[in-house]
Amino acid sequence: MRSIVTGLARTIGVALLSAVITPLAGSMPLMAQGVTDSLQLPFLTLRNRTGSDTPGEMFGDERSGLSAGWCRVREIDLSVLGTIAEAAPPFIREELLRVDQVTQTESGTLLDRLQEGMTGAAPALYVHGYYIGFDKGCRRAVLLQQNANLAGRFLWFSWPSDGAVAYYTHDVSDLYWSVPDLADAIIDLHQRFGSGVVDVVGHSLGARGVVLALYEVASRNPEVRLDEVVLLAPDIDFGIFQRLLPRIRPMADKITIYVTKGDRPLALSAQLNGYPRLGEAGNDVSTLGDVEVIDLSALPAGSPSGHLYHIYSAAVGRDLNRLLNDGLHAAERPDLVPAGPNLWAMTGDE
Numbered sequence: 001m002r003s004i005v006t007g008l009a010r011t012i013g014v015a016l017l018s019a020v021i022t023p024l025a026g027s028m029p030l031m032a033q034g035v036t037d038s039l040q041l042p043f044l045t046l047r048n049r050t051g052s053d054t055p056g057e058m059f060g061d062e063r064s065g066l067s068a069g070w071c072r073v074r075e076i077d078l079s080v081l082g083t084i085a086e087a088a089p090p091f092i093r094e095e096l097l098r099v100d101q102v103t104q105t106e107s108g109t110l111l112d113r114l115q116e117g118m119t120g121a122a123p124a125l126y127v128h129g130y131y132i133g134f135d136k137g138c139r140r141a142v143l144l145q146q147n148a149n150l151a152g153r154f155l156w157f158s159w160p161s162d163g164a165v166a167y168y169t170h171d172v173s174d175l176y177w178s179v180p181d182l183a184d185a186i187i188d189l190h191q192r193f194g195s196g197v198v199d200v201v202g203h204s205l206g207a208r209g210v211v212l213a214l215y216e217v218a219s220r221n222p223e224v225r226l227d228e229v230v231l232l233a234p235d236i237d238f239g240i241f242q243r244l245l246p247r248i249r250p251m252a253d254k255i256t257i258y259v260t261k262g263d264r265p266l267a268l269s270a271q272l273n274g275y276p277r278l279g280e281a282g283n284d285v286s287t288l289g290d291v292e293v294i295d296l297s298a299l300p301a302g303s304p305s306g307h308l309y310h311i312y313s314a315a316v317g318r319d320l321n322r323l324l325n326d327g328l329h330a331a332e333r334p335d336l337v338p339a340g341p342n343l344w345a346m347t348g349d350e
Helices: 004-027 090-096 107-117 134-147 168-192 205-220 240-251 263-274 314-324
Strands: 035-049 060-076 097-105 124-129 154-158 197-203 226-232 250-258 290-295 334-339 343-346
Touching: 004 250, 035 107, 060 107, 060 134, 090 097, 097 107, 097 134, 097 263, 097 314, 107 124, 107 168, 107 226, 124 134, 124 168, 134 154, 134 314, 154 168, 154 334, 168 205, 197 205, 205 226, 205 240, 226 240, 240 250, 290 334, 314 343
Parallel strands: 035 154, 124 154, 124 197, 197 226, 226 250, 250 290, 290 343
Antiparallel strands: 035 060, 060 097, 334 343
16 A cells, blocks of 8 residues: 555656646746756857847747857756655756856857867767757757766757747758758868767757758768767658668768657657658668667656657666767677667666
8 A cells, every 4th residue: 555655646746846846946036946056058059049138038949040159057956845856757857957048159269169178079069859949959958968978078059940849840941941051060060170070969850950961061071070970869761861871871980870669759750751760669770781770669768758868868878978978889888789780779777
């Protein structure tokens, strides 16, 4: 009986926390909340300036020229909620983050600062997915930076997603519109930091943007060489990726693709588009020459959608750290078990 009551209490606690945490955090004075950490995140964005004085609303969802700067994200401490907070699953942590400052600068100045601050390292350029406004994008980018231990070399590229769940087709159009600028950013980083050292990471629809940008770079500047290209839950037609891969594979030391079963947004995208998504487990990945595919299906989902394991799964964070910071191949990384010629299954605990 006690276990049933405890489980019910945890379920009620999580639901209660989800329902009250945002308005509560927004209304509590900063001193009462207790700021536990503050993190700076450099960004490049193609979003319009809104003129708002609210940091998280300074950039909107309209197309614009390239802007740059740093967004500062603070984490608030709601330990006043006691056992309710302790019952919260990992994905609730996003609601404990607030964008409290945005500093704007020229893109060249931002990259100059990155060069000055990086000794013996190069940036990991991250491209977000669909349904991501500027405020949410800052918060989730910080979570990925922390989960994969990328502080000091993380650079967020934000294209003008509408940040609305019903606007998937709008986001697709805005992503395609953004591809030339993403290609420019990749070329610029290669020229500034050198050959074979820059990493490029894309999540969901952003992974499609990465693939398309690399295809363009291969045509415009075939001498560009990157270190790691990582596609997380990529929302791109599996068959289209097969056809593009031969052009982009020579550009990177490694291309790593993370897939899983039960990814609801990718399942919906497959229905909408009529073809399987690259990020769905079960495709014949042996047809993808010289890439490494990591199947996460054995891990807990980490979030209700099954789509956000890159920011909420500690096991995935550890693997990304070993891949992006240590440069280890899949066969060299612990918790990965061979499951095919170029397929590994992750077995590590959270």
